[in-house]
Amino acid sequence: MKNSKTLTILKDNLWTNNPIFIQILGICSTLAVTNSMRNTMIMTLGVTFATALSSLTLSGLKDLMPRKVRMIIQVVVMSFYVILLDILLRAYLPDVSKQLGPYVGLIITNCILMGRAEAFAQANKPLLAFWDGLTSGLGYMAVLMAIAVVRELLGFGTLFGLRVMPEGFVAWTIMIMAPSAFFLVAMVMWWAKSVQAKREAARKEAKK
Amino acid sequence: MKKDSMLYVVLFTFIVCAAFVLVLAVANEGTKDLVAANKEFATQSAVLGAFGIPFSGQADAAAKYASEIRRGDAGGYASWAATIDGTDYVAVEQSGAGLWGTISVILAATPDAGRVRGIRVVAQNETPGLGGRIEEAWFLGQYEGEKTTGGAISMKAGAESSGKADADKENGRVDGISGATRTSQSFGAIVDAGLARVKATGGSR
Numbered sequence: 412m413k414n415s416k417t418l419t420i421l422k423d424n425l426w427t428n429n430p431i432f433i434q435i436l437g438i439c440s441t442l443a444v445t446n447s448m449r450n451t452m453i454m455t456l457g458v459t460f461a462t463a464l465s466s467l468t469l470s471g472l473k474d475l476m477p478r479k480v481r482m483i484i485q486v487v488v489m490s491f492y493v494i495l496l497d498i499l500l501r502a503y504l505p506d507v508s509k510q511l512g513p514y515v516g517l518i519i520t521n522c523i524l525m526g527r528a529e530a531f532a533q534a535n536k537p538l539l540a541f542w543d544g545l546t547s548g549l550g551y552m553a554v555l556m557a558i559a560v561v562r563e564l565l566g567f568g569t570l571f572g573l574r575v576m577p578e579g580f581v582a583w584t585i586m587i588m589a590p591s592a593f594f595l596v597a598m599v600m601w602w603a604k605s606v607q608a609k610r611e612a613a614r615k616e617a618k619k
Numbered sequence: 620m621k622k623d624s625m626l627y628v629v630l631f632t633f634i635v636c637a638a639f640v641l642v643l644a645v646a647n648e649g650t651k652d653l654v655a656a657n658k659e660f661a662t663q664s665a666v667l668g669a670f671g672i673p674f675s676g677q678a679d680a681a682a683k684y685a686s687e688i689r690r691g692d693a694g695g696y697a698s699w700a701a702t703i704d705g706t707d708y709v710a711v712e713q714s715g716a717g718l719w720g721t722i723s724v725i726l727a728a729t730p731d732a733g734r735v736r737g738i739r740v741v742a743q744n745e746t747p748g749l750g751g752r753i754e755e756a757w758f759l760g761q762y763e764g765e766k767t768t769g770g771a772i773s774m775k776a777g778a779e780s781s782g783k784a785d786a787d788k789e790n791g792r793v794d795g796i797s798g799a800t801r802t803s804q805s806f807g808a809i810v811d812a813g814l815a816r817v818k819a820t821g822g823s824r
Contacts, residue, residue, distance in 0.1 A: 446747055446748060447747060447748075472635070475622075475631065476631070477622050477623055477627060477628045477631060478623075479623070479628055480628055480631065480632050483632065484631075484632065484635055487635060487636055487639055488635075488639065491639040491642070491643060494643055495642075495643060495646055498643070498646050498647055498650055498654075499646075499650070501650070501654050501657070502650035502653040502654050502657070503653070505654075505657040505658075505660075505661070509661075512744065566748055567748060582748075584748075584749065584798050587746070587747065587748035587749060588746070588749075
């Protein structure tokens with residue numbers, strides 16, 4: 412019983428209720444960081460860390476929390492983890508911290524954190540909320556990394572900064588700019604929704 | 620105590636905030652020295668880079684910085700001086716507007732601003748892959764040893780740019796980055812302002 416619930420959450424957050432292509436949350440950061448795989452990796456790890464731990468903490472506090480100040484406390488907890496992450500990056504990975512600049516601080520405004528806190532952590536046990544936050548972060552990471560692969564490969568001709576394309580390859584400047592992420596996110600949504608719709612139709616067919 | 624009573628709400632909020640802020644304060648205090656050291660290393664490596672002094676690692680950078688570079692604060696801004704192979708050079712920090720935000724560079728040149736020694740970018744927020752390429756070696760390398768024309772270097776940006784590095788060190792010209800015309804122009808202006816500052820600093824020494 413318990414096992415099936417954790418599996419359902421995993422599948423939901425990675426596929427049927429993915430934060431990017433179904434819930435359409437956290438799109439701003441998708442546009443901003445996905446032109447380099449390294450930045451995307453660090454950013455999505457940061458979001459995963461912050462979502463998982465803030466969901467865990469908020470779920471732990473939920474029985475003590477007065478409803479009136481619910482949102483204030485949620486924001487306090489999320490900012491706490493994000494600032495902690497920022498401090499750790501500055502101290503131990505200064506290069507990464509410099510590259511990401513203001514993006515780390517902006518994780519606070521990523522709607523996935525607030526969305527999971529409101530939609531899941533409010534009503535579930537801490538460990539399950541932690542798992543939900545973690546898998547939401549992974550769902551976000553999967554989509555962003557897929558977009559980053561395309562953008563970095565076509566925009567720079569590299570993957571993780573390593574040259575992949577031949578010397579004569581002409582980089583697509585548009586791929587480096589934010590608008591290309593719009594096209595790519597839209598294509599991912601299109602693909603995911605058509606696959607899901609097809610499966611839904613097949614399931615209904617089978618029931619008849 | 621009732622969960623909705625005023626006292627409980629205020630107490631709860633206060634305690635939660637105090638607890639989280641306390642942890643952050645401890646984390647900040649605990650990493651303060653490390654962060655300061657990282658910052659210092661960033662400045663030192665930029666200064667050494669601009670002077671063209673090679674170093675390996677953080678400890679080596681600190682040692683070379685201490686032994687070979689003289690720090691000065693003429694006229695309220697940071698400047699550095701070093702003698703390399705018998706030639707004096709002066710470096711200054713110069714900031715200016717880029718396309719998106721402030722670009723800060725450390726620029727080393729001869730005291731009369733007649734020839735550039737080197738430039739390092741300390742901070743910038745230009746478009747990654749376009750304006751952000753001002754940090755790349757091929758671009759900054761154009762300035763190394765470049766002769767100035769009347770204390771300035773002209774930037775061939777936009778249509779006149781070939782998009783490749785200008786290899787001629789005597790013509791007082793560098794090539795801008797194709798696709799980043801505005802950033803290149805801003806960068807050229809910052810370098811010229813820096814050269815004027817080098818001249819002012821160099822003359823007063």
